[in-house]
Amino acid sequence: MSYIEVKELSYSYNNKTNVLEDISINIEKGEWIAILGHNGSGKSTLAKALVGLLEPATGEIFIDGTLLNEDSAFEVRKKIGIVFQNPDNQFVGVTVRDDIAFGMENLCVPREEMLEKIKFFAKKVNMLDSLDKEPANLSGGQKQRVAIAGILAMQSDIIIFDEATSMLDPFSREELVKYIKTLHKDGLTIIMITHEINEALLADRILVMNKGKVYAFEETEVIMKKKEVFTDNHLELPVALDLANSLEENESHKEIRDKLWEYALIK
Amino acid sequence: MGIRFNQVSYDYSSFAQGLYTAIKDINLEITEKNEFIALVGHTGSGKSTLAKHMNALIFPTSGSLEIFGNIITSKRSKKIKYNSIRKKVGLVFQFPEYQLFEETVEKDIMFGPMNFKITRDEAKILAKEALNLVGLDDTYLTRNPYNLSGGEKKRVSIAGILAMDPDILVLDEPTSGLDPAGKRVLMNLFKDINEKTGKTIVIITHDMDLVYQYFNRVLVMNDSKLIYDGLPEQLFKEKDLYINHLDYPNTIKVLTYLNQKLNLNLNVYQKTNADALLEIKRAAKL
Numbered sequence: 224m225s226y227i228e229v230k231e232l233s234y235s236y237n238n239k240t241n242v243l244e245d246i247s248i249n250i251e252k253g254e255w256i257a258i259l260g261h262n263g264s265g266k267s268t269l270a271k272a273l274v275g276l277l278e279p280a281t282g283e284i285f286i287d288g289t290l291l292n293e294d295s296a297f298e299v300r301k302k303i304g305i306v307f308q309n310p311d312n313q314f315v316g317v318t319v320r321d322d323i324a325f326g327m328e329n330l331c332v333p334r335e336e337m338l339e340k341i342k343f344f345a346k347k348v349n350m351l352d353s354l355d356k357e358p359a360n361l362s363g364g365q366k367q368r369v370a371i372a373g374i375l376a377m378q379s380d381i382i383i384f385d386e387a388t389s390m391l392d393p394f395s396r397e398e399l400v401k402y403i404k405t406l407h408k409d410g411l412t413i414i415m416i417t418h419e420i421n422e423a424l425l426a427d428r429i430l431v432m433n434k435g436k437v438y439a440f441e442e443t444e445v446i447m448k449k450k451e452v453f454t455d456n457h458l459e460l461p462v463a464l465d466l467a468n469s470l471e472e473n474e475s476h477k478e479i480r481d482k483l484w485e486y487a488l489i490k
Numbered sequence: 491m492g493i494r495f496n497q498v499s500y501d502y503s504s505f506a507q508g509l510y511t512a513i514k515d516i517n518l519e520i521t522e523k524n525e526f527i528a529l530v531g532h533t534g535s536g537k538s539t540l541a542k543h544m545n546a547l548i549f550p551t552s553g554s555l556e557i558f559g560n561i562i563t564s565k566r567s568k569k570i571k572y573n574s575i576r577k578k579v580g581l582v583f584q585f586p587e588y589q590l591f592e593e594t595v596e597k598d599i600m601f602g603p604m605n606f607k608i609t610r611d612e613a614k615i616l617a618k619e620a621l622n623l624v625g626l627d628d629t630y631l632t633r634n635p636y637n638l639s640g641g642e643k644k645r646v647s648i649a650g651i652l653a654m655d656p657d658i659l660v661l662d663e664p665t666s667g668l669d670p671a672g673k674r675v676l677m678n679l680f681k682d683i684n685e686k687t688g689k690t691i692v693i694i695t696h697d698m699d700l701v702y703q704y705f706n707r708v709l710v711m712n713d714s715k716l717i718y719d720g721l722p723e724q725l726f727k728e729k730d731l732y733i734n735h736l737d738y739p740n741t742i743k744v745l746t747y748l749n750q751k752l753n754l755n756l757n758v759y760q761k762t763n764a765d766a767l768l769e770i771k772r773a774a775k776l
């Protein structure tokens with residue numbers, strides 16, 4: 224059995240139209256998955272279903288062998304953390320410190336250890352000097368950083384990032400991605416929903432959602448070779464690959480094309 | 491003059507944290523017509539705070555601001571019609587959730603235009619047109635804005651400002667959360683509005699590709715200060731943008747990589763993929 228198994232999952236918010244339709248996917252332990260797809264394609268809905276926040280209309284989800292349902296959701300959520308698309312949805316505390324602590328409190332992390340971790344992860348996202356601030360008084364990118372720190376601090380086996388870096392400046396995004404790479408090396412399973420094609424390139428496999436269905440779910444290199452995946456799904460190829468594809472297949476261009484591919488696929 | 495900042499500083503004050511100076515000594519002129527300006531800078535550098543001054547949503551702590559002839563200072567003046575300033579300068583918030591409050595998408599988009607002397611039916615038509623412009627079909631009119639996906643919310647919040655048809659548009663990260671095709675469509679729409687109607691548009695973004703391709707003026711905020719006001723072309727020739735937490739556009743990065751790896755002599759300053767392609771082909775022939 225795979226680490227995460229989704230079987231014939233469908234979901235509807237209004238019992239009329241399905242927002243997710245017949246989704247079947249398997250994800251292995253330690254994989255890095257990127258999810259791409261047009262606005263409203265069902266990415267966030269799928270993410271919420273994976274952490275047991277929505278009850279499937281039909282179908283089943285297994286996390287590490289456990290069927291996700293009302294009874295198991297609490298236990299399963301210790302394994303899987305999610306950074307929501309809107310960081311405000313994650314804030315409950317009066318201070319940044321409270322909010323980073325929130326997830327750990329549910330995991331019953333001992334107080335001393337919790338204080339250490341708050342500092343460690345606040346530092347990781349560059350928010351150490353803001354621990355006493357009110358989350359509501361932060362800038363957009365600062366909110367996203369705090370939301371990320373709170374989930375990283377739970378140190379769960381799986382983390383879902385739902386457009387978690389969409390408002391970070393390029394430098395902070397790069398720093399964070401570097402850190403996520405090290406976590407991935409240490410075995411973290413990552414599901415990253417994004418519209419940033421360069422971010423998706425870091426994944427082992429890419430899941431492309433379209434109108435609530437799985438359009439494709441394949442190795443990153445394979446997806447990148449299929450131009451129709453991009454034209455059919457409101458996507459744009461990474462710049463290097465768009466250039467590589469546009470160069471005629473002749474000898475004088477071969478070396479350049481190879482380098483462009485190399486650039487795109489450096490992890 | 492559209493908007494002029496004279497030595498503007500702004501302090502947030504809160505009981506827990508005391509004062510925080512979010513923008514400091516800002517001097518800036520934005521012409522009423524024909525400007526297409528990108529506002530960039532690191533997380534927390536003061537971009538949203540600067541934007542909120544542009545339609546008098548907040549007032550400077552010190553210094554003064556001129557918006558269409560109205561002088562805005564720290565003190566509220568009875569002579570100034572702040573609401574009419576907010577109609578002339580439309581602001582789209584960074585988080586659409588702060589802007590959506592009606593029970594249907596249609597009512598939400600109608601809210602702005604209904605402040606003008608027009609009928610409900612006319613406002614409905616404007617709402618529908620604006621909705622279609624941002625890439626959503628009529629079925630969304632009756633939807634509850636809270637029950638939309640992130641990108642759909644963003645689009646509706648932008649439609650609200652388009653329907654208001656202000657003289658100057660200020661958009662705080664309008665493309666974050668949009669799918670790549672949506673990003674293109676909306677950037678082309680903004681550019682089109684700018685070119686056809688001459689309306690000045692200010693856009694906050696972290697996307698350096700957009701800054702390079704679409705804009706002819708870029709403002710860089712760093713640590714509460716405005717540290718650059720000029721051409722994007724010039725900015726991206728700077729040696730170390732990372733110091734300011736910025737980055738180079740993808741075309742420049744990719745062409746630089748080719749130069750390094752293949753010992754080529756490409757001119758890396760190409761704005762579009764098409765231009766980059768021509769440059770590569772030129773070099774390959776040599």
Ligand SMILES: Nc1ncnc2c1ncn2[C@@H]1O[C@H](COP(=O)(O)OP(=O)(O)OP(=O)(O)O)[C@@H](O)[C@H]1O
Pocket residue numbers: 236237242260261262263264265266267268269308636637638639640641642667669
């Ligand atoms: N609470 C809700 N009630 C009803 N419909 C909803 C709700 N949330 C989302 N939807 C609809 O379900 C569909 C999928 O939404 P979802 O948020 O999963 O999309 P997404 O792929 O995450 O999009 P985005 O890229 O814009 O974040 C959309 O058409 C959306 O309008």
Ligand SMILES: Nc1ncnc2c1ncn2[C@@H]1O[C@H](COP(=O)(O)OP(=O)(O)OP(=O)(O)O)[C@@H](O)[C@H]1O
Pocket residue numbers: 359360361362363364365390502503504510511512531532533534535536537538539540584711
């Ligand atoms: N209501 C507030 N009270 C106190 N401080 C605030 C408040 N709003 C913003 N700040 C602080 O002011 C600074 C500038 O915030 P601003 O929102 O203008 O940044 P920004 O450049 O838009 O950042 P981002 O790219 O993350 O959106 C930040 O350090 C932020 O924490």
Ligand SMILES: [Mg+2]
Pocket residue numbers: 266267268308385639640641
């Ligand atoms: Mg979403």
Ligand SMILES: [Mg+2]
Pocket residue numbers: 362363364537538539584662
């Ligand atoms: Mg901001």
